[in-house]
Amino acid sequence: MTAIRSRAGIVAAIVRKDFTAFSRNWFFLVISIIGLVFFALTFWLMPNTVDETVTVGVSGPGIGEALTSSGESQGIDLKLYPSQDALTTAVENGSDGVAVGLAFPPDFLQTMAAGQQTTVDVLVTAGVPVELRDAMDSIVREIAYAASGETLPVIQLAQNEYVLGVDRSGDQVSLREKMRPLLAFMVLVIEMMSLAALVAAEIQQRTVTAIVTTPARVADFLTAKVIVGTLLAFVQAVILLVAIRSLGANAPLMLTILLLGALMVTAFALIAGSYGRDFITVVFWSILFLVPLIIPGFAVLFPGSASSWVKVIPSYGLINAIVGATSYGEGWSDVLPDLAMVAGWTVVAYVVGLSILRRKVEAL
């Protein structure tokens, strides 16, 4: 018992020394603080909603009702205007957010009912994407078909049949939400660089040799490094998640995810630190790990599922778990496979990292 207490005391002493060394490294200290502030600011600057509707101005009697009843109005926010001139002005100035204008002639419905041809103007500004222009063109034709009594030559599926997956229309995940895992992971990897620099300095300055000539063993040194790295990364990630109000309803789950993430990046930091000879090589090795590790964070920003090669990246499970817990309200059982993947990769990284570091230390 006394032996364990004395080992714990030794490890605690090394941890204290490391925190002092970290606070004296102005570069990583400043980068850590600026990083936290910057990531929090970035989060709050990102849009919180997804604008998934197109605002369309319409002029012409009875057209608004025809559009609504034809079922072509999903995803369209209709604004009615009394005349084509008023509509043209609205489109030109972008007032009421009108992106496109449909200017129907006053006798449009009667002309269609009589089976005669007429012309409808689709008013756009130069910045309107081509697919939206084409869509408006088609919508006008569909209104004309409907007004002239011509039905679709096909049977359409009912809404519950044709929407696949959970219908998130009107409840899309915003860019701000999507940024959350990326920002949390960025904080973790920045701390990876800090710890790698600490480890590299210990090896290059041979302070580790001094440490192991005291009652401290190599195992104490390694344990202390794991504790320091994990604490540095974990505490800052928690601070960020609190600052961006992202601990959510299931805080214990989020804290567990972050703790696992902190443990994982610490393992990679041990590898980077073992190979780092100076500042530049530490940055080089850290970036070598950082670039692939960050890919799943970016993959989340794009729609669709990640490619299979992205799914084998060690950080994929971590990012997926954060997305699940924060954006989709997933619980322990849902994210368990992701956590298991992170834990597996963490064990592998520790086996590699600790053995490399141990060899380095013992070779000094």
Added chain:
Amino acid sequence: MNLVRTWRIMQKELRMGPRSPIFLYAVLLPIVLTFIINGVFGSLFEPTPRLGIVDEGDSAIVAEAKQLDGIHVTEPPDATTLRKMVESNDLDAGLVLQPGFDGAVRNGQMPVLQFYVGGESLASNRIILSVAAVDMVRQVAGEPAPVTVDVVTIGDPEALPIASRLLPMLMIYAVFVAGAFVPASSVVEEKEKGTISALLVSPATVYEFLAAKVGVGVVLATLTGVVTLALNNALGGHAVALVLVLLTASVMMAEIGVMLGSWAKDLNTLFATVKGGAILIFYPVIFYIWPSLPQWIPKLSPTYYFLQPIFEIGIRDASLGDVWGEVVVALATVVVLVPFVLIMARRLQRKVAVGV
């Protein structure tokens, strides 16, 4: 001038550079600005609507769909794969055309239109893709439309979305900070720390010293410029032309940078000069954001002559031939600046020699 010595100084600069926060700032700033601008104004992470089509027969709709502008069309191998892709948001919508679909439509047999949308697809994409699908079916049916639709462009026909109009601002930040500010601050730091004196007692000349700084600025500015263009989907179909213009811009900025660095006695002076004088470099970007302003004013700044080609090629899909006039002026500016760089180099050498 010895190129080997210049290359060695440049290598040292590239090795030591990342230690400087300014270096880091130069690399990260355009990326961060792109994220913020596109996050707020644009659609960086919202690609064009994605439609999948599985043709189980021999429908003319597939060829029709491939002609659609602004819609990304893919052909999954079978209906099951298509539905999976739609469900997992790898496609916004999917269309399954059963055997004999076209014939059934033409014969008035009213076949079922197996059109699926993903739950996570945007409502705006759903409407675009569903009306596109219906329109293609109408064309197969061969029914003449009872209406003629005229698409009328109103307002400025050259108008572009705000995110596109902000591209020159991102580009000027990318090339100025990396191309001019990094070499300038590096020269000043060498003067402040006295390392330039040590270097100049070696066989290296002040010209080689400044050429190395220009080299670093050009490499850094070109790389950050290319990354910025790529992030803004502006690398387009004329990537080589854009890189050539970027190289010209980077050399111009690096020349300005080494002149500033040679002139400024310390970092405070350099920062103050940049804060006060950068307006002359930056002001053309205002005229892209508000195109109704008089367009002759930006032509007074040398930066206009690389910003305009970058804007035209990257955003308006112009070719190098369309903007050759501006590129020639930019290249001429680069050449005209050379004697001034040499004058500043001689001045720097004199100052270092007398220890000022």
